[in-house]
Amino acid sequence: QLQLQESGPGLVRPSETLSLTCSVSGGSIRSGSFYWGWIRQPPGKGLEWIGSIFHSGSTYSNPSFRGRITLSVDTSKNQFSLQLSILSAADTAVFYCARWLLPVAGSGGLFDYWGQGTLVAVSS
Amino acid sequence: QSALTQPPSASGSPGQSVTISCTGTTSDIGGYGYVSWYQQHPGKAPKLMIFEVNKRPSGVPDRFSGSKSGNTASLTVSGLQAEDEADYYCSSYAGSGLVVFGGGTKLTVL
Numbered sequence: 592q593l594q595l596q597e598s599g600p601g602l603v604r605p606s607e608t609l610s611l612t613c614s615v616s617g618g619s620i621r622s623g624s625f626y627w628g629w630i631r632q633p634p635g636k637g638l639e640w641i642g643s644i645f646h647s648g649s650t651y652s653n654p655s656f657r658g659r660i661t662l663s664v665d666t667s668k669n670q671f672s673l674q675l676s677i678l679s680a681a682d683t684a685v686f687y688c689a690r691w692l693l694p695v696a697g698s699g700g701l702f703d704y705w706g707q708g709t710l711v712a713v714s715s
Numbered sequence: 716q717s718a719l720t721q722p723p724s725a726s727g728s729p730g731q732s733v734t735i736s737c738t739g740t741t742s743d744i745g746g747y748g749y750v751s752w753y754q755q756h757p758g759k760a761p762k763l764m765i766f767e768v769n770k771r772p773s774g775v776p777d778r779f780s781g782s783k784s785g786n787t788a789s790l791t792v793s794g795l796q797a798e799d800e801a802d803y804y805c806s807s808y809a810g811s812g813l814v815v816f817g818g819g820t821k822l823t824v825l
Contacts, residue, residue, distance in 0.1 A: 638804050642813040651812030654716055688758060700749025700808040701766035708760055
């Protein structure tokens with residue numbers, strides 16, 4: 592059974608950079624046509640897709656973040672990471688990592704395995 | 716890239732059916748057949764309920780069904796049960812690797 596687990600600081604100061612890591616167990620991050628994504632959810636609000644990365648390093652990012660996102664992958668550790676810079680209070684959210692199947696030939700476009708989420712507060 | 720539009724709330728009595736809509740554009744729902752739906756209970760991670768418009772993952776009851784017409788997708792929950800009370804989010808592929816979510820619908824079982 593595939594499992595994903597987010598890790599990172601629970602509190603970050605405004606204007607700083609957030610670094611989160613997602614550790615994948617029960618399967619290889621290099622298997623199949625799967626991308627590995629980040630989604631966030633501000634308290635009491637909806638889900639927002641942040642970006643996705645393939646094990647080769649190919650990435651897709653939400654344009655709404657205006658270049659504040661850096662995605663990376665470490666296949667040797669079966670992990671992938673997110674850096675979000677120039678933080679403000681509006682970035683306070685639960686951050687989820689999830690496995691995403693890239694749509695190809697009529698199949699895909701789904702997040703099938705999710706981590707439990709990690710709450711990140713941006714405050715001085 | 717704008718969020719998909721969902722009604723903030725929906726409700727139904729046990730045993731009834733309820734349908735939640737999700738409206739997008741020709742750049743997402745209308746342009747692609749990759750709509751998925753997620754169920755989220757308070758304090759929990761989202762769970763995939765429907766993918767590729769109308770397919771159910773293994774283990775999801777057949778009370779849950781999905782459809783799409785034009786730029787609008789729908790999730791129908793038949794035979795409502797107490798455990799169906801949760802937030803539901805739609806999502807669509809928007810081309811070029813982009814993903815968009817709906818604002819979420821809180822489903823209440825009366």
